[in-house]
Amino acid sequence: MAALRPTSPQRSGSPQRPGPPQRPAELPPTAWAVLGLLSFPGERTGYELKKWADASLRHFYWSPAISQIYAELRRLEALGYASSRRSGPEEPRAKRSYAITAEGRAALVGWAGGAEDAGPPVLKHPLLLRVWLGHLTAPEHLRALVSEHIAHTRGELKEVHDALARADGDEAWTHPQIALRWSGRRLEAEVDLAEAMLADLTEMTGPSASGQPPEDSPTDG
Template identity: 30%
Template sequence: MTSTLGYAILAVLARRPRSGYDLAAAMNRPMGYFWTAGHSQIHPELQRLVAAGLASFEQVPGPGPQGKKIYSPTAEGLAALRRWVVEPPQSRPERDEMVLKTYASWVADPAELVRLFREELAAHERRLSAYEKERDALPEVPAHGSQAFGSYAALWCGISYERHRIAWCRWMIGQLGVDR
């Protein structure tokens, strides 16, 4: 019906109507952990959603040349989101630069590789702390059907991912340090 970006926008608007500006801010953080979009992508997509009858807006006074527009999903937009959520995801090809470097790591200097993976390890540890802090601000086991459940489940995935990545970095550092 619409692009994945369109559904990402509907997913945010379904939680609370807001302006394109606030939408861009939400897609920076916290949603930016798993989906990002700049305002130059969001504004045209909002126009398309309105044209397709999936979203509507209310013009209210405020800053900016023409005031601001508060967007909401229409009933049709909400129904489309509900359908899209349970559809199988379209597989997009993986592109992981760190794994690519690892694949070619046999040509590189081990000491430099250890430095690289130590930096990577520290970055993932920082992200893990940030995720855990956000999770601890949510109810222990949010009821399914509540917005908090969506946030909690996404954070669970992020925390698990960072732990996997941390374990990998530690293993690499151990391997590279062993025989030298």
């Protein structure tokens, strides 16, 4: 439910040795995202990173497996892009906290400022696949699925609105806030889109069956 900020303590990073000089490595997007999470001030554990990602990046980018986060953190540290610190005995719980290094920040800035646009958005919408294959489904069932989707999306929208209200006016976290606004508007659009599709469905396929593809003999396969 936390939205913009991580809930971790605002400790300052550990001092670190420069690390071996490497040109900005080719990394999968997930690694950059994890490094991006670390680029905000403070150090944090893999577990915290996961929660934070689920509350923010999930709405427009990804929701990684926790095991994946740990794997990326290890890789980032091996590259010298992050440094880690074991909690001392003064802390109640044993854990490992990560912070970005100067090298990591430089590499990340290089990636973020890169000319290539990091690829087009990818959308995988199972509901639309079902609609596309609507001739296989009872029309009422299809409409019920769309309605469920609308209800679910409204729920997500409420979460984002709440997060936005909580974060309003926090000038320090401008960019996450802009991304969250986009997510809110996007979810509103998703609702509108589904409602328009529902209207199309009612209008074009009628209350009962219709819209079957032509000459699809039932014995043909």
